[in-house]
Amino acid sequence: MPPVLQGIFTIIIGVGGCVAYFYFSNLVLDKVIFPARGPNAGRNINRANKVRPWLFLFPAMFALGLYLAYPVVGSFWRSLFDRSGNNFIGLGNYIDLFQGSTFRTAVFNNLMWVLVVPAMATFFGLLVAQLTDRLKWGNIAKSLIFMPMAISFVGASLIWRFVYAANPDIGIINALRDFFGLATLDPLQVRFWNNFFLMFILVWIQTGFAMVILSAALRGIPEETIEAAIIDGANPFQVFFQIKVPQIMGTIVVVWTTITILVLKVFDIVYTMTGGNFGTHILPSYMMTYMFRDDGRATAVAFVIMILVLPVMIWNIRQARAEMR
Amino acid sequence: MDNIAGQNSGNRVLVNITVLLLVLLWLLPTIGLFVSSFRDREQISVSGWWQAPFSVEQNFRIRVGTDTAREEGGLFIIEGNVFDEPELMAVFEGERAQIAAFGTRAVATDEFAAGEQVELRQGGTLRVDSDGSFRVENTEAFGARGPTIYVGALTPPRFTLANYRTVMFADGMDRAFINTLTVAIPATIIPILIAAFAAYALAWMDFPGRGLLIAAVVGLLVVPLQLALVPLLRLHTEIGIGQSFLGIWLAHTGFGLPLAVYLLRNYMVGLPRDIIEGAKVDGATDFQIFVRIILPLSFPALASFAIFQFLWTWNDLLVAKVFLPSGAASQVMTVKIADDLLGSRGGDWGILAGAAFVSIAVPLVVFFTMQRYLVRGLLAGSVK
Numbered sequence: 001m002p003p004v005l006q007g008i009f010t011i012i013i014g015v016g017g018c019v020a021y022f023y024f025s026n027l028v029l030d031k032v033i034f035p036a037r038g039p040n041a042g043r044n045i046n047r048a049n050k051v052r053p054w055l056f057l058f059p060a061m062f063a064l065g066l067y068l069a070y071p072v073v074g075s076f077w078r079s080l081f082d083r084s085g086n087n088f089i090g091l092g093n094y095i096d097l098f099q100g101s102t103f104r105t106a107v108f109n110n111l112m113w114v115l116v117v118p119a120m121a122t123f124f125g126l127l128v129a130q131l132t133d134r135l136k137w138g139n140i141a142k143s144l145i146f147m148p149m150a151i152s153f154v155g156a157s158l159i160w161r162f163v164y165a166a167n168p169d170i171g172i173i174n175a176l177r178d179f180f181g182l183a184t185l186d187p188l189q190v191r192f193w194n195n196f197f198l199m200f201i202l203v204w205i206q207t208g209f210a211m212v213i214l215s216a217a218l219r220g221i222p223e224e225t226i227e228a229a230i231i232d233g234a235n236p237f238q239v240f241f242q243i244k245v246p247q248i249m250g251t252i253v254v255v256w257t258t259i260t261i262l263v264l265k266v267f268d269i270v271y272t273m274t275g276g277n278f279g280t281h282i283l284p285s286y287m288m289t290y291m292f293r294d295d296g297r298a299t300a301v302a303f304v305i306m307i308l309v310l311p312v313m314i315w316n317i318r319q320a321r322a323e324m325r
Numbered sequence: 326m327d328n329i330a331g332q333n334s335g336n337r338v339l340v341n342i343t344v345l346l347l348v349l350l351w352l353l354p355t356i357g358l359f360v361s362s363f364r365d366r367e368q369i370s371v372s373g374w375w376q377a378p379f380s381v382e383q384n385f386r387i388r389v390g391t392d393t394a395r396e397e398g399g400l401f402i403i404e405g406n407v408f409d410e411p412e413l414m415a416v417f418e419g420e421r422a423q424i425a426a427f428g429t430r431a432v433a434t435d436e437f438a439a440g441e442q443v444e445l446r447q448g449g450t451l452r453v454d455s456d457g458s459f460r461v462e463n464t465e466a467f468g469a470r471g472p473t474i475y476v477g478a479l480t481p482p483r484f485t486l487a488n489y490r491t492v493m494f495a496d497g498m499d500r501a502f503i504n505t506l507t508v509a510i511p512a513t514i515i516p517i518l519i520a521a522f523a524a525y526a527l528a529w530m531d532f533p534g535r536g537l538l539i540a541a542v543v544g545l546l547v548v549p550l551q552l553a554l555v556p557l558l559r560l561h562t563e564i565g566i567g568q569s570f571l572g573i574w575l576a577h578t579g580f581g582l583p584l585a586v587y588l589l590r591n592y593m594v595g596l597p598r599d600i601i602e603g604a605k606v607d608g609a610t611d612f613q614i615f616v617r618i619i620l621p622l623s624f625p626a627l628a629s630f631a632i633f634q635f636l637w638t639w640n641d642l643l644v645a646k647v648f649l650p651s652g653a654a655s656q657v658m659t660v661k662i663a664d665d666l667l668g669s670r671g672g673d674w675g676i677l678a679g680a681a682f683v684s685i686a687v688p689l690v691v692f693f694t695m696q697r698y699l700v701r702g703l704l705a706g707s708v709k
Contacts, residue, residue: 003503003504003507003570003655004503004506004507006507006570006571007507007510007511007570007574010511010515010570010571010574011510011511011514011515014511014514014515014574015514015515015518018515018518018519018522019518022522022612023612026610026611026612030610049611050532052526052530052611053526053530053531053532053535054532056522056523056525056526056530056611056615057522057523057526057527057538059519059522059523060519060520060522060523060582060586061523061538063519063578063579063582064541064542064545064579064582064583064586066560066579067553067557067575067576067578067579067580067582068545068548068553068579068580068582068583069541069545069548070556071548071552071553071554071555071556071557072548072552074555074556075552075553075555075556078555078556124347127347128344128347131340131343131344131347132344135340135341135344138344141344141345141347141348143693143696144348144351144352145347145348145351146692146696147351147352147355147689147692147693148351148355149636149692149699150636150685150688150689150691150692151355151640151685151688151689152639152640152641152642152659152684152685152688153640153642154640154642154659154662154663154681154684155640155659155662155681155684155685158358158662158677158678158680158681159354159355159357159358159681160354161677162354162357162358162361162374162674162678163354163357165674168373169369169370169371169372169373170369170370170373170374170674172353172357172373172375175373175375204351204354207351209703212700212703212704213703213704216700216704236336261547264549265549265550265551267551267642267643268642268643268659268663271642271663272662272663272667284549284551284643287551288643288646291554291555291646291647295555295559298554298555299552299555299556301551302549302551302552302554302555303552305549305551305552306548306549306552309547309548309549312547313544313547313548316543316544316546316547317540317543317544320539320540320543321536321540324536324539
């Protein structure tokens with residue numbers, strides 16, 4: 001069966017199955033298990049209403065459990081075994097990893113990514129959000145800066161290959177160098193700094209996200225606070241840094257953490273631009289070098305990523321719980 | 326309010342310029358790709374895309390035939406026009422362009438300016454004028470092989486669809502395009518319903534452990550996908566799905582659910598309580614309330630999740646690399662570009678640009694037509 005037909009069938013079966021599940025499970029609950037008639041009608045209705053939430057939740061919980069919760073445990077367990085999966089070697093994979101210099105480079109680079117990308121994306125996002133706030137063509141400008149959000153990391157990498165290309169007739173950077181009489185060089189092979197050239201691709205993509213959210217937050221600031229500051233003689237920079245920024249600090253933190261989480265997952269850019277060569281590996285790309293070859297190592301790297309994400313995750317959960325109260 | 330950054334006129338100019346520069350910086354790389362994808366592949370390699378509207382000097386090598394040679398007072402002469410030679414006919418199709426320079430050696434193809442008279446190494450002289458006419462003179466008869474001339478012709482800018490044609494029909498991008506579509510659409514539709522029911526339960530039904538479940542969803546939101554790859558691939562292999570489209574649909578459904586549940590719950594909580602309670606008083610069941618009231622009212626949130634999930638599945642590389650077989654029959658576009666074209670067509674910039682543009686065209690259309698929902702979804706997810 002060709003995949004397209006298979007896809008159409010899957011949509012029909014998936015959607016139809018879902019509707020049928022919810023409809024019939026509710027029907028069975030109300031008519032067969034706890035029928036709302038006979039001597040126990042009142043008690044049955046209460047019982048049915050206690051069970052019903054779980055009917056609604058079951059498919060999602062099952063899928064979440066299987067596809068996201070179980071792998072956390074499954075990956076950790078697998079990472080304690082060697083390549084074949086038969087011999088338990090405890091933390092052997094982790095010890096081997098930490099002794100390898102590529103892994104240490106990847107961890108170091110990853111920490112740089114985590115520091116630089118959210119900071120730069122939030123900074124540019126805030127800058128654009130503030131500057132376009134009262135501009136006539138602000139919406140067009142925002143829309144154009146937001147656009148890279150729609151582009152895949154692979155597409156974005158290709159776009160930036162044209163910028164970084166080591167050829168003055170393709171890459172703008174080398175064309176500029178050529179113009180000033182400098183020799184052609186491959187930016188992606190300049191040790192250490194090449195990491196920043198790769199990071200900028202992600203900044204380019206994520207700035208739009210930061211801008212959209214911060215722009216909405218800026219609009220939400222009560223005008224009176226700004227007016228009061230102006231009457232008190234605050235200059236524009238004071239208004240921005242001492243009145244506006246403190247009031248949207250919560251949103252800035254949310255943007256920052258969201259981008260941080262993303263940074264810890266993105267392997268596409270490094271994979272397409274350098275393949276991890278020239279000292280540019282980060283953990284997600286380093287993991288892919290073991291994928292399909294050594295599951296023990298691959299899961300160990302993945303678990304290290306999980307440990308890096310953990311503080312953000314805990315902070316997010318606490319934040320969500322505080323909001324619900 | 327007239328004192329805020331960018332309000333007095335000097336500042337306003339500065340703000341306009343800064344924003345303009347930022348927008349240009351953000352836009353230029355994409356424009357470069359777009360322009361390059363339409364340029365002739367020969368021209369791409371001799372001038373940057375920012376010079377695309379101008380003529381470029383392209384070098385051609387011509388071997389002059391000796392069959393038109395004639396003798397005139399002891400001199401052997403070949404006359405002609407380089408634009409009539411087959412090498413240039415193929416490109417210029419009989420049109421005349423300007424010759425900027427010419428040469429006689431491969432190492433220095435533009436050694437002489439047009440109109441100069443130069444000595445040939447094998448004896449005799451050569452002259453090429455800027456209109457393309459040339460004249461070779463020699464005191465001895467020419468052998469079977471005439472002299473070789475290199476000319477730099479100013480070629481007018483040429484834009485073509487050839488790159489797209491090659492990408493789509495010779496490089497198999499058409500197949501990859503259909504595969505991407507096949508992955509993205511079911512993977513977008515299936516999680517929506519599952520998530521909507523769960524979100525309703527989390528928003529409007531009372532049961533013990535609700536808070537914990539919401540916290541769990543928020544936690545799962547940030548679990549790195551990398552953790553899921555190895556255990557799930559093994560699971561899929563064990564239950565017989567293996568690497569297949571069914572496998573990737575299931576995987577995308579699972580990975581998309583936390584965001585879907587979270588977004589939809591946040592939206593549904595904000596729906597007016599009166600409507601729902603009124604319906605309950607009138608005797609509607611939860612199922613009826615959900616189908617008749619909640620779903621239609623939640624349309625904006627459903628739309629924004631659908632856009633997110635569509636963009637994410639369309640643009641994904643990682644999940645496709647792991648859960649789909651690696652053969653050309655099931656490669657999606659991102660995998661095709663990253664694993665196939667970058668290797669085999671690494672230096673062929675026109676092809677790469679065409680392929681990239683084919684892969685980002687659909688997301689861009691979705692983005693510009695549905696930006697409103699996308700923004701709304703982003704805001705629902707992060708600002709409360």
